[in-house]
Amino acid sequence: MLESSAKDFVTALSSKEPIPGGGGASAYVGSIGMALGVMVGNLTVGKKKYADVEDDVKALMEKGERIIERFQALVAEDAEAFYPLSQAYGLPKNTEEEIKIKEETLQKALVKATLVPLEIARCCAEGIDLQEEMAQKGTRIAISDVGVGVIFLKAALEGAKLNVFINTKIMKDQDLKLKIESELNALCTTYTAKTDRIYAEVQNSITGD
Amino acid sequence: MLESSAKDFVTALSSKEPIPGGGGASAYVGSIGMALGVMVGNLTVGKKKYADVEDDVKALMEKGERIIERFQALVAEDAEAFYPLSQAYGLPKNTEEEIKIKEETLQKALVKATLVPLEIARCCAEGIDLQEEMAQKGTRIAISDVGVGVIFLKAALEGAKLNVFINTKIMKDQDLKLKIESELNALCTTYTAKTDRIYAEVQNSITGD
Numbered sequence: 001m002l003e004s005s006a007k008d009f010v011t012a013l014s015s016k017e018p019i020p021g022g023g024g025a026s027a028y029v030g031s032i033g034m035a036l037g038v039m040v041g042n043l044t045v046g047k048k049k050y051a052d053v054e055d056d057v058k059a060l061m062e063k064g065e066r067i068i069e070r071f072q073a074l075v076a077e078d079a080e081a082f083y084p085l086s087q088a089y090g091l092p093k094n095t096e097e098e099i100k101i102k103e104e105t106l107q108k109a110l111v112k113a114t115l116v117p118l119e120i121a122r123c124c125a126e127g128i129d130l131q132e133e134m135a136q137k138g139t140r141i142a143i144s145d146v147g148v149g150v151i152f153l154k155a156a157l158e159g160a161k162l163n164v165f166i167n168t169k170i171m172k173d174q175d176l177k178l179k180i181e182s183e184l185n186a187l188c189t190t191y192t193a194k195t196d197r198i199y200a201e202v203q204n205s206i207t208g209d
Numbered sequence: 210m211l212e213s214s215a216k217d218f219v220t221a222l223s224s225k226e227p228i229p230g231g232g233g234a235s236a237y238v239g240s241i242g243m244a245l246g247v248m249v250g251n252l253t254v255g256k257k258k259y260a261d262v263e264d265d266v267k268a269l270m271e272k273g274e275r276i277i278e279r280f281q282a283l284v285a286e287d288a289e290a291f292y293p294l295s296q297a298y299g300l301p302k303n304t305e306e307e308i309k310i311k312e313e314t315l316q317k318a319l320v321k322a323t324l325v326p327l328e329i330a331r332c333c334a335e336g337i338d339l340q341e342e343m344a345q346k347g348t349r350i351a352i353s354d355v356g357v358g359v360i361f362l363k364a365a366l367e368g369a370k371l372n373v374f375i376n377t378k379i380m381k382d383q384d385l386k387l388k389i390e391s392e393l394n395a396l397c398t399t400y401t402a403k404t405d406r407i408y409a410e411v412q413n414s415i416t417g418d
Contacts, residue, residue, distance in 0.1 A: 001215075002214060002215040002216040002219075003214050003215075003216065004214060004215065005211060005212050005213060005214060005215065006210075006211040006212075006213065006214065006215045006217075006218040006237065007211040007212065007281060008215075009215040010211075010240050010241060010244045010277060010281070011244075013241065013244040013245065013248060014243075014244035014245075014247035014248050014251065014273075014274075014277070015248065015251060016248065016251035016252050021248070021354060022245060022353055022354040022356075022357035022358075025241055025244075025245060025357060025361070026357060028215065028241070029238055029241060029361060029364075031219050032219060032222065032234055032237070032238060034223075035219045035220075035222040035223035035234075036222065036223075036231060036234060038223035039222060039223050039224065039225065039230070042223065042224060042225035043225050064223075065223075068219060068223070072216060072219070089350075143375075144231055144371040144372060144374070144375040145230060145231040147231075147368075147371045148231035148234060148235060148367075148368035148371055148372070149231075151364045151367045151368055152234070152238060152364050152368065154364070155238070155360045155361050155363070155364035158357075158360045158408070159356075159357035159360055159361065161412075162353040162356045162357055162411065162412065162415065163353060163357070165353075165412070165415050165416055166352075166353040166415050169415055169416065169417070199367070202371065203370075203371065203374065206371065206374050206375050206378055207374055207378065208378070
């Protein structure tokens with residue numbers, strides 16, 4: 001899906017086709033946020049001023065590249081998991097038998113379609129941790145890009161959250177629903193606070209407040 | 210720049226090349242956020258249940274398409290405005306004359322490079338207003354996508370903000386600096402609050418809180 005042009009991705013997103021949707025868009029925005037962190041790394045390495053943190057920055061960049069790859073794989077995984085769910089929503093429910101089949105198909109598809117945005121949220125958390133360290137060690141001339149990157153990762157996390165909750169809302173398996181929602185709520189509480197702190201620090205370092 | 214693949218855009222962003230950078234990424238994420246609103250419109254029109262708001266939704270979609278086009282043009286405009294600034298930063302400053310030339314070139318490039326992310330911020334505000342109406346009138350089955358879309362537009366606004374401030378920080382023209390910063394601060398105050406309200410409403414409508 002990401003092989004088509006950046007412009008076509010947006011056009012496909014705006015269409016009524018079920019994929020890509022909000023989940024895939026969240027994973028893609030996550031990759032954009034992480035790429036800005038890697039960019040700051042690329043602007044840092046090789047500079048005499050940052051020689052003492054160069055190894056750390058290189059390690060962050062390698063980890064960042066892996067997170068970008070993971071996000072991009074999740075765009076495809078979200079499409080694969082969401083498509084069967086969108087089809088299940090369209091199944092007929094005229095007879096008792098049809099209602100039963102629809103419900104079973106829906107619940108099965110629902111679990112897969114929920115675990116993908118949960119994984120997107122986990123990747124966002126990893127990305128935000130990485131940006132926190134990049135904000136400390138990366139070149140000052142590109143500090144605004146760490147701020148932009150971390151805010152995109154937070155937005156991707158909040159986007160993934162809605163895509164989880166719209167599914168868990170109708171999930172029959174109450175144990176799984178509770179487990180997923182607990183993990184996600186904990187991630188969101190921790191990482192929105194962390195992002196807001198990093199963004200405020202970046203903004204203060206720019207404006208000198 | 211958006212003609213290359215969605216994957217290549219992320220790769221280009223992560224490189225140390227000056228463009229695309231945080232400003233262009235903000236405009237692109239804005240277009241993704243707006244596309245989700247248009248998608249919700251596409252899922253609404255033609256449905257009997259929403260016949261009474263169909264004309265309004267169609268008007269929102271048309272406006273949304275224009276905002277997407279504007280965002281995508283701003284990706285290119287940001288690159289055009291930022292490149293001369295990145296070159297100006299690299300000018301020598303060994304003599305009095307060189308220092309004078311560098312400062313003049315820098316200040317001239319700075320104004321253009323600041324007005325583009327300011328325009329991105331204005332587009333985000335328009336997009337958020339549009340999503341507010343889509344949250345009221347769009348199909349309930351895709352309500353999560355309005356929430357994701359609006360949060361991406363807010364992230365793009367906050368990204369654009371940092372890209373303005375990193376420039377106004379060193380802007381010599383104090384009148385212009387004050388004018389730009391005042392407009393931007395007002396936009397951010399109004400529209401982050403509005404976004405948070407829309408996101409919370411969407412989340413509550415999903416979780417039933």
